[in-house]
Amino acid sequence: MTINTNINALVAGNAYAAAAVDYAQATQRISTQLRVNSAKDDPVGIGMASALKAKIASYAKAADNINSGITALNTAGTALTNIQTVLTAMKVLATSSAGSTNSTTLASNQASFATYLTSIDSIANTAYYNGKSLLNGNTPTIKVQSGINAGDTTTLTFGNVLTSALGTGKPLALSSLGSSTTALASGDLIINGYTVGASLSTDDTTSYASNSGSAIAKVAAINRITSSSNVVAVVGNTDVAGTAQSTSGTGTAGTITINGTAISITLAAANDYATNRAAVVTAINLNTGQTGVTAVDNGSSARGVSLVASDGRNITVAFDGTNLTATNTGVGAATTYAGIYTLRSQDQTSIAITSSVGGTLANADLALGTYSANVAQFSTKNLGALTTAPTAISTGDLALNGYSIGATYASDDTASDTTAASSTKATSGIALTAAINRQTTTTGVSAKVNSNVVAGTGFSAAAVSTIYLNGQSITAGLTTSSTIADVVSVINTKTGLTGVTATNNGSGVTLTASDGRNISIGTNTGVGSAIGISSMSGTSTSAALGTTYIAPVTLYASSTFTVASGTNGNTNFKALGFREGTYGGASTATKVSGLNISTATGGTNALTTLADAIDMVSSYQAQIGALTNVMGYQTTTSTNMTTVSTKAYGDIMNYNLAAETTALAVAQTKQNGAMAMLAQANVSQDLVTYLLKKYIN
Secondary structure, eight states: OOSSSOHHHHHHHHHHHHHHHHHHHHHHHHHHOBSOSSGGGOHHHHHHHHHHHHHHHHHHHHHHHHHHHHHHHHHHHHHHHHHHHHHHHHHHHHHHHHTOOOHHHHHHHHHHHHHHHHHHHHHHHTOEETTEESSSSSOOEEEEEOSSSTTOEEEEEOOOOSTTTSEESOOOOEEOOSOOOSOOOTTSOEETTEEOOOOOGGGOSSOSSOGGGSHHHHHHHHHTTHHHHOEEEEEOOEEEOOOOOOSOOOSSEEEEEETTEEEEEEOOTTSOHHHHHHHHHHHHHTTHHHHOOEEEEOSSTTTOEEEEETTOOOEEEEEOSSSOOHHHHOOOOSSEEOOOEEEEETTSOOEEEEOOTTOOGGGGTOOSEEEOTTOEEEEOOOOOSBSSOOOOOOTTSEEETTEEOOOOOGGGOSSOOOOSTTOOGGGSHHHHHHHHHTTHHHHOOEEEEOOEEEEOOOOOOOOEEEEEETTEEEEEEEOTTOOHHHHHHHHHTTHHHHOOEEEEOSSSEEEEETTOOOEEEEESSOOGGGGTOTTSOTTOOSSTTOEEEOOOEEEEESSOEEEEEOTTOSHHHHHTTOOOEEESSOTTOEEGGGOOOSSHHHHHHHHHHHHHHHHHHHHHHHHHHHHHHHHHHHHHHHHHHHHHHHHHHHHHHBOOHHHHHHHHHHHHHHHHHHHHHHHHHHHHHHHHHHHHHHHHO
């Protein structure tokens, strides 16, 4: 028997303590009705439970999102049903006009028809959800977070049902300029964030020269990524503007070669320009089957003879240089010309056009920016780095849809600085935009100036003491140890005065004037690479000698439109970044907004367009219906997953009443037994002490 240590008491005490813990745990679980009240109760389980709790809350929110999406779809669906009803009524009116000769009936039909046109546009514009109109093209998509993980989204698509969008023909489009015959390199063009690969000569078996740089080859390259970019490219025409006739013929047969075909023409010196033009047109058109090119007499010596290839092939022109020249035939100068292509978004969302660092967007004949769907539009050519100012547009330089555009005015541009001789207000994108918009009610064509973006490359650190930007002399203090970030920081100290923001593009410095003002830049050394803008002229060594960049202008309209030179001819027209052609898509498209049923012929012509419009709205209704079903399935999924997750959470967290009451009783019994044994152990210890005292004494 051990006297110094009461082992039995210790055992009984420990048993009592353990039973007390079990008792407390059972009491807590019965009181809270939870099996897990803290991490120690189930270290693994509480982590799983926390994740499940977050899932349950997220599924509930996803269900709310889905219901909101269904509301948007129902709003659009109701509006589409109403528009379908109106279109049906319009078709009835068109049918009436098609079979009528009564002027009163025809006039009445047209009056009602015009009211219906307004009604459709009103419905499309007022189909609101969360303050956004769903059916006028402004909100082509809504992304719904329909699941609980990143990427668990559903995109709701809404069609444009304005009368300018409904009808026959493909949607209006973004057109390329039709200027560059340089092949695309990978990264020159990025559409909606997806890189377009190189354009290949093997894709163009029609052009005579520069096949890899043709519209045909570029369209093929763009369409190789359609599944990612959701944008389809279509080849348009190649349209070559003529040359002003300033010399007469020699009277001797000469040769003009078009797409490799030599064409013999005799132009007499005694003939007037019109007679010689007619001879040129006739000779070229006799060879259209071989060249794929048609000649058009523009009716004036200033505008000469235009060449058109309707399949978008390149047009290569050459002269013998002795008897036939550009100036006596009126044909465009000897070179190779590219065609136009158009870009259309498959779901009518906007199209974002960018380029990679070091890429040359000009090779794509497009300008940097985001372009709305179903709008006829194109941007003028970027004129690049200028050391002399271009000639300002004057009346007779530009015609849109056959109407002359007036001169540009310096007073329209209150932003551009003219310290540099190469920068004038009248030649800025801002002034050009104002000149075009003064004639919008006549031409139907509007303009907006693009942000002026100079994407510099080729940074090589060097000493620069002063940067000259838009009339401001900026103390730079750059050295051979400076970085692109240092250049950016220096330029941005004067943003408020220059209107220009600098950013680091990784290869150089990008300058941006968001309001489209001219950007003129130079340094005390004239070394552009020292500030990351290698395109800057080496002669730009002062504010007055700065290199100027002019913002392109985007022209847009609700229908396709033509761009041509005016009575002054093509020289300044081209220098200002324009190219002759029809822009915005197929010129044969007919939309509901353009219909007129005030005659029997108009009524007959309207029937096909209205039938196509009804089909378009029907397809949108089908799309809305399918999306509504999909969202319904997702609601069911979200509800089921909430139920499953809730059960799993309960399995981890909830207590078992029977088990816990049993545990409580067992713990209580153990406590009682341990307490009794502890008392007994203490009595036994006292007995030993008593015996020792008795027998030792």
